[in-house]
Amino acid sequence: MKKELKLKVNGQPYELYIKPKTLLVQVLRDHVGLTGTKRGCNDSSCGACTIMLNGMAVKSCSILALQANGCEVVTVEGLAKGNKLSPLQRAFLDHGSYQCGFCTPGMLMSSTALLAENPKPTKEEIKEGIDGNICRCTGYNSIIRAVTAVVKGEYKEAK
Amino acid sequence: MTSKFSVIGQRVHNIDGTEKVTGSAKYTFDVVLPNMLYGKILRSPHPHAKILKIDTRQAKKLIGVKAVVTGKDTLGRKQGIWRRFPELCDEEILCRAKTRYIGDPVAAVAAIDEDTAEEALDLIEVEYEPLPAVFDPLEAIKEDAPQVHDGVELNININRHIEWGDVDEAFRKCDHIREDQFKCSSQAHVCMETHDAVASFGHNGKLTVWTSTQSSYYIQRLYADMLDMRESDIRVMNRHTGGGFGSKFELDSAQFCAAILSQKLCQPVKIVLTREEEFTATKRRTPMYYFLKLGAKKDGTLLAKEARVITEGGAYTAMGATALYLTGFFSSFPYKFPNYRYDGYRVYTNTEPSSAMRGFGAPQSTFCGESQLDMMAEDLGIDPIELRRKNGMTPDYEVPGQAFIQSCGLHQCLDKIEETIEKRGKLPPNHGIGVASYGFMSGGIFNWFNTPYAFSAAVVRINIDGKADVFTGACDIGQGSNTTLAMICAEELGIKLEDVRVFSGDTGICPPDLGAWGSRQTLMSGNAVKRAAAECKSQIMEFAAAKMGVNIVYDLDIKDGWIHIVNRPERGVSYYDIVKGAIRGKDGVAIMGRGHYTPHRKGMISPAYSFGVQAAEVAVDVETGRYKLVNVTTAHESGTVINPVGIEGQLEGAIMMAGGYGYCEDQPMDEGKILNPSIADYKLIRSLDMPETEILEIDTYEPEGPFGAKEAGEGLTNPTAGAIGNAVYKAVGVRINDLPITPEKVFKALKEKEKKKKAK
Numbered sequence: 003m004k005k006e007l008k009l010k011v012n013g014q015p016y017e018l019y020i021k022p023k024t025l026l027v028q029v030l031r032d033h034v035g036l037t038g039t040k041r042g043c044n045d046s047s048c049g050a051c052t053i054m055l056n057g058m059a060v061k062s063c064s065i066l067a068l069q070a071n072g073c074e075v076v077t078v079e080g081l082a083k084g085n086k087l088s089p090l091q092r093a094f095l096d097h098g099s100y101q102c103g104f105c106t107p108g109m110l111m112s113s114t115a116l117l118a119e120n121p122k123p124t125k126e127e128i129k130e131g132i133d134g135n136i137c138r139c140t141g142y143n144s145i146i147r148a149v150t151a152v153v154k155g156e157y158k159e160a161k
Numbered sequence: 162m163t164s165k166f167s168v169i170g171q172r173v174h175n176i177d178g179t180e181k182v183t184g185s186a187k188y189t190f191d192v193v194l195p196n197m198l199y200g201k202i203l204r205s206p207h208p209h210a211k212i213l214k215i216d217t218r219q220a221k222k223l224i225g226v227k228a229v230v231t232g233k234d235t236l237g238r239k240q241g242i243w244r245r246f247p248e249l250c251d252e253e254i255l256c257r258a259k260t261r262y263i264g265d266p267v268a269a270v271a272a273i274d275e276d277t278a279e280e281a282l283d284l285i286e287v288e289y290e291p292l293p294a295v296f297d298p299l300e301a302i303k304e305d306a307p308q309v310h311d312g313v314e315l316n317i318n319i320n321r322h323i324e325w326g327d328v329d330e331a332f333r334k335c336d337h338i339r340e341d342q343f344k345c346s347s348q349a350h351v352c353m354e355t356h357d358a359v360a361s362f363g364h365n366g367k368l369t370v371w372t373s374t375q376s377s378y379y380i381q382r383l384y385a386d387m388l389d390m391r392e393s394d395i396r397v398m399n400r401h402t403g404g405g406f407g408s409k410f411e412l413d414s415a416q417f418c419a420a421i422l423s424q425k426l427c428q429p430v431k432i433v434l435t436r437e438e439e440f441t442a443t444k445r446r447t448p449m450y451y452f453l454k455l456g457a458k459k460d461g462t463l464l465a466k467e468a469r470v471i472t473e474g475g476a477y478t479a480m481g482a483t484a485l486y487l488t489g490f491f492s493s494f495p496y497k498f499p500n501y502r503y504d505g506y507r508v509y510t511n512t513e514p515s516s517a518m519r520g521f522g523a524p525q526s527t528f529c530g531e532s533q534l535d536m537m538a539e540d541l542g543i544d545p546i547e548l549r550r551k552n553g554m555t556p557d558y559e560v561p562g563q564a565f566i567q568s569c570g571l572h573q574c575l576d577k578i579e580e581t582i583e584k585r586g587k588l589p590p591n592h593g594i595g596v597a598s599y600g601f602m603s604g605g606i607f608n609w610f611n612t613p614y615a616f617s618a619a620v621v622r623i624n625i626d627g628k629a630d631v632f633t634g635a636c637d638i639g640q641g642s643n644t645t646l647a648m649i650c651a652e653e654l655g656i657k658l659e660d661v662r663v664f665s666g667d668t669g670i671c672p673p674d675l676g677a678w679g680s681r682q683t684l685m686s687g688n689a690v691k692r693a694a695a696e697c698k699s700q701i702m703e704f705a706a707a708k709m710g711v712n713i714v715y716d717l718d719i720k721d722g723w724i725h726i727v728n729r730p731e732r733g734v735s736y737y738d739i740v741k742g743a744i745r746g747k748d749g750v751a752i753m754g755r756g757h758y759t760p761h762r763k764g765m766i767s768p769a770y771s772f773g774v775q776a777a778e779v780a781v782d783v784e785t786g787r788y789k790l791v792n793v794t795t796a797h798e799s800g801t802v803i804n805p806v807g808i809e810g811q812l813e814g815a816i817m818m819a820g821g822y823g824y825c826e827d828q829p830m831d832e833g834k835i836l837n838p839s840i841a842d843y844k845l846i847r848s849l850d851m852p853e854t855e856i857l858e859i860d861t862y863e864p865e866g867p868f869g870a871k872e873a874g875e876g877l878t879n880p881t882a883g884a885i886g887n888a889v890y891k892a893v894g895v896r897i898n899d900l901p902i903t904p905e906k907v908f909k910a911l912k913e914k915e916k917k918k919k920a921k
Contacts, residue, residue, distance in 0.1 A: 036184070038184020038185065042355070044437075078182075097806075098806035098809065137814075138350075138818065141854065143813045
């Protein structure tokens with residue numbers, strides 16, 4: 003028996019009919035068609051599926067889509083404003099904070115949520131902010147450098 | 162100093178960077194095709210069993226199931242990457258009569274969605290007759306051990322012998338000899354994108370595959386073997402690939418089962434392995450038992466080394482045979498042993514097959530060798546760095562009968578590391594700094610795969626707007642090879658990086674290249690791209706010389722899109738204008754160049770070697786044995802640095818992976834069952850555990866490499882475990898010889914040490 007799900011993804015309202023056991027990550031990828039959000043495990047331990055739910059970083063494989071009913075979701079596709087990349091996206095580019103790129107959407111969402119909540123995190127707080135996200139390529143330090151550069155104000159929000 | 166290069170050495174964004182930071186990069190995981198089905202694989206729950214009967218009738222009846230296949234639907238062939246040796250091609254992938262490890266595939270289902278396919282797996286009835294199984298290679302080589310493969314004596318899959326000098330005589334001349342044993346653990350690759358494939362057979366009998374792979378060419382060729390098809394009827398495309406690390410260049414169960422299912426249905430079939438399958442039913446780093454004998458003179462001259470190694474092969478040969486060879490060679494690295502002997506045995510067991518993983522046998526040999534070297538230094542009362550300096554390789558050194566070292570910056574690396582350690586001054590209590598030297602190859606020379614093609618090949622095409630398209634079979638798996646190759650092409654042609662597009666890893670349009678393994682693409686694929694670009698350049702120069710009417714003794718070059726006389730740079734013409742004219746002048750034919758590279762007369766191992774020295778600092782809590790990786794500093798030389806941002810990433814990433822190998826990563830088993838098959842249970846280094854990292858780049862130039870470059874990918878994985886082991890010893894005086902060096906082992910060793918002290 004399918005159920006109705008209403009949510010906003012990157013500002014766009016959606017009305018969907020889904021099986022109740024569908025996970026939020028499946029709705030985003032398979033129903034909404036936003037494949038930027040990745041999935042690297044099934045037990046919310048890798049962080050590749052991290053999105054923002056009402057402003058908070060959430061692993062979208064860890065909740066049922068119906069639990070997000072009426073919520074606002076931001077995915078990696080929602081970070082850029084038109085053709086302007088967000089400060090974190092630009093910082094990631096400059097610092098080489100990605101390699102294979104599979105963890106990158108989750109890393110960006112965790113970092114974005116962190117800075118939304120705490121615009122001036124210490125290095126240790128940045129590390130904590132991304133500790134739920136595994137990156138097998140970069141060794142994290144380039145990601146930490148990118149976030150630090152944004153914290154220092156080296157990347158302004160594009161007008 | 163201004164660089165002689167325009168593009169090389171610049172801090173650039175990877176050419177696929179914007180796709181990756183916006184989520185628009187498409188991986189195989191994201192591929193959806195019209196009419197596509199989803200597949201799942203049923204795997205053996207027994208480590209060793211006869212398959213008596215498989216009943217798929219109930220599964221086939223489930224609504225939404227389109228096909229169920231078993232080994233009977235295959236040609237019964239066996240794949241292997243050592244194609245020159247049929248007896249080493251031993252993996253059916255879909256087992257027909259026997260399963261050899263927990264995870265061996267026995268059936269596969271295609272259905273309208275993953276849930277239905279999963280449900281169908283439960284309805285397949287397999288009748289097994291469990292057989293006695295063997296899990297440890299030291300057990301498996303006993304006379305009465307169960308046979309993993311029939312007719313294989315003592316379960317020895319393959320052995321390797323390397324020797325030079327007179328080892329026995331040399332040991333007689335030594336003042337001091339050490340014999341030590343080590344055990345190297347397993348390690349999982351943990352690619353963020355699990356193995357996956359979308360295979361699509363058309364009604365014309367042709368196969369198209371999208372897959373996450375390190376070598377599209379290998380996968381194409383192995384498909385051709387297993388399906389009895391012509392290579393050119395198979396198109397394999399690696400899209401963005403979510404990591405490889407050695408796990409993705411053999412035909413895997415997702416690729417093979419998706420193809421077998423699609424062949425039956427002529428519909429695309431997508432299979433994505435679950436994280437649990439990724440841990441239990443792909444491949445892994447080869448666990449090894451290491452027995453080392455090292456002999457030295459009083460003054461620290463290392464006269465002889467003997468290495469005897471037994472590796473846990475698991476159920477199939479895979480690339481593990483190469484790891485067996487390379488661990489033997491790199492056990493002598495990076496030192497000038499006048500006498501050396503290696504005997505290695507790869508032994509079949511009823512466990513997940515072991516194979517290639519970043520470093521390819523060298524992290525094992527480096528951990529053992531560098532640990533023993535520190536012990537030897539202590540025995541002789543010589544500083545560990547001094548001992549390495551005394552015996553370390555130098556440029557233009559020949560490893561007897563094996564290898565020619567051209568560029569080598571090991572001594573500069575040792576100097577730099579010594580300097581940084583001295584600068585660090587006195588350390589707090591229970592802190593220690595350990596060092597380890599290392600080296601690695603820039604691609605292998607061996608051709609056990611038996612390719613008739615050049616090892617690397619590229620085509621460069623210049624379009625009417627002056628932009629260059631590179632076509633290469635090289636595979637970018639995240640290491641950034643497409644960017645590196647684009648930089649090489651741009652530098653050679655004298656144009657901007659944004660003037661270059663790269664089409665890679667697609668066997669339909671790219672010339673064959675062995676792909677991303679053995680740290681080979683910068684040097685080998687780079688040489689091929691450079692040569693292809695040079696061929697284009699010479700065609701362009703013909704037109705430029707004609708247009709400019711220059712004296713033929715003058716040299717022309719291109720820099721920043723300006724074709725000019727070398728000694729009078731102001732005299733020139735626009736590259737872009739000349740290209741337009743040249744294409745018209747060639748009756749409209751685009752300018753194209755081809756380039757190939759296969760190493761010749763470069764020894765047995767590799768055309769070039771990177772070197773480095775790493776220092777790891779740990780802080781040990783003596784109460785609990787827990788320790789923290791405080792800092793890892795690496796002095797590294799990889800010839801000319803093409804892409805500095807890329808090298809930093811490789812280095813820091815290697816520390817995460819190799820630090821994990823030294824510190825926490827392991828795959829404990831019970832009767833062949835891996836006990837931690839999830840990221841939650843498999844401990845790896847997360848951001849909070851990551852040490853500070855410092856990179857000290859040493860300048861060298863490798864004559865064999867493109868613009869002087871050599872490898873910078875895998876070698877960096879070699880030193881860390883050894884450096885950690887040496888650091889823990891320096892910090893608290895306990896030596897752990899089996900990986901990983903967990904806090905538990907340190908704690909036990911500390912207790913043991915205390916007990917001994919009291920007993921005195």
